[in-house]
Amino acid sequence: MRVGLGYDIHPLVPGRKLIVGGVVIPAEFGPKGHSDGDVLYHALGDALLGAAALGDMGTHFPDTDPRWQGADSAIFLREILALVTAKGWKIENMDVNLHLETPKLKPHVASMVKNICQLLGVQDSQVNLKAKRGEGLDAVGRQEAIAAQVVVLLC
Numbered sequence: 440m441r442v443g444l445g446y447d448i449h450p451l452v453p454g455r456k457l458i459v460g461g462v463v464i465p466a467e468f469g470p471k472g473h474s475d476g477d478v479l480y481h482a483l484g485d486a487l488l489g490a491a492a493l494g495d496m497g498t499h500f501p502d503t504d505p506r507w508q509g510a511d512s513a514i515f516l517r518e519i520l521a522l523v524t525a526k527g528w529k530i531e532n533m534d535v536n537l538h539l540e541t542p543k544l545k546p547h548v549a550s551m552v553k554n555i556c557q558l559l560g561v562q563d564s565q566v567n568l569k570a571k572r573g574e575g576l577d578a579v580g581r582q583e584a585i586a587a588q589v590v591v592l593l594c
């Protein structure tokens with residue numbers, strides 16, 4: 440078994456789509472980033488790469504590469520899954536913390552889980568997502584940022 444840890448944070452700016460776990464959430468702001476800025480998919484990608492000792496998202500998909508400008512982050516996860524699978528690993532489970540002050544992410548968690556299951560070929564019993572607020576503290580609490588933490592177990 441192998442454990443992997445992923446973390447990602449993006450600043451929130453007006454005029455960007457708020458996409459989390461592949462779900463477009465109604466908001467007047469979204470994550471600034473080279474790709475679509477999906478913090479959940481980015482943290483998940485880093486956790487998978489980390490568990491398999493395959494480096495990190497920034498090395499595989501550099502933000503200087505025009506191919507990834509505005510990219511759907513699902514592309515990254517598909518490629519990472521192929522790399523991890525090629526090493527002989529299977530996903531056992533993942534646990535996720537999502538950090539956003541507003542809007543509430545909880546109503547969208549089931550859709551995010553469904554997207555992850557479809558992308559990675561896992562069951563919803565293997566995916567746990569928790570939506571957390573920043574309680575007014577730090578960048579998340581001041582509505583300046585969205586962040587995600589992921590732990591993944593491979594077997």
Ligand code: MG
Nearest residue numbers: 447476478481
């Ligand atoms: Mg990112």
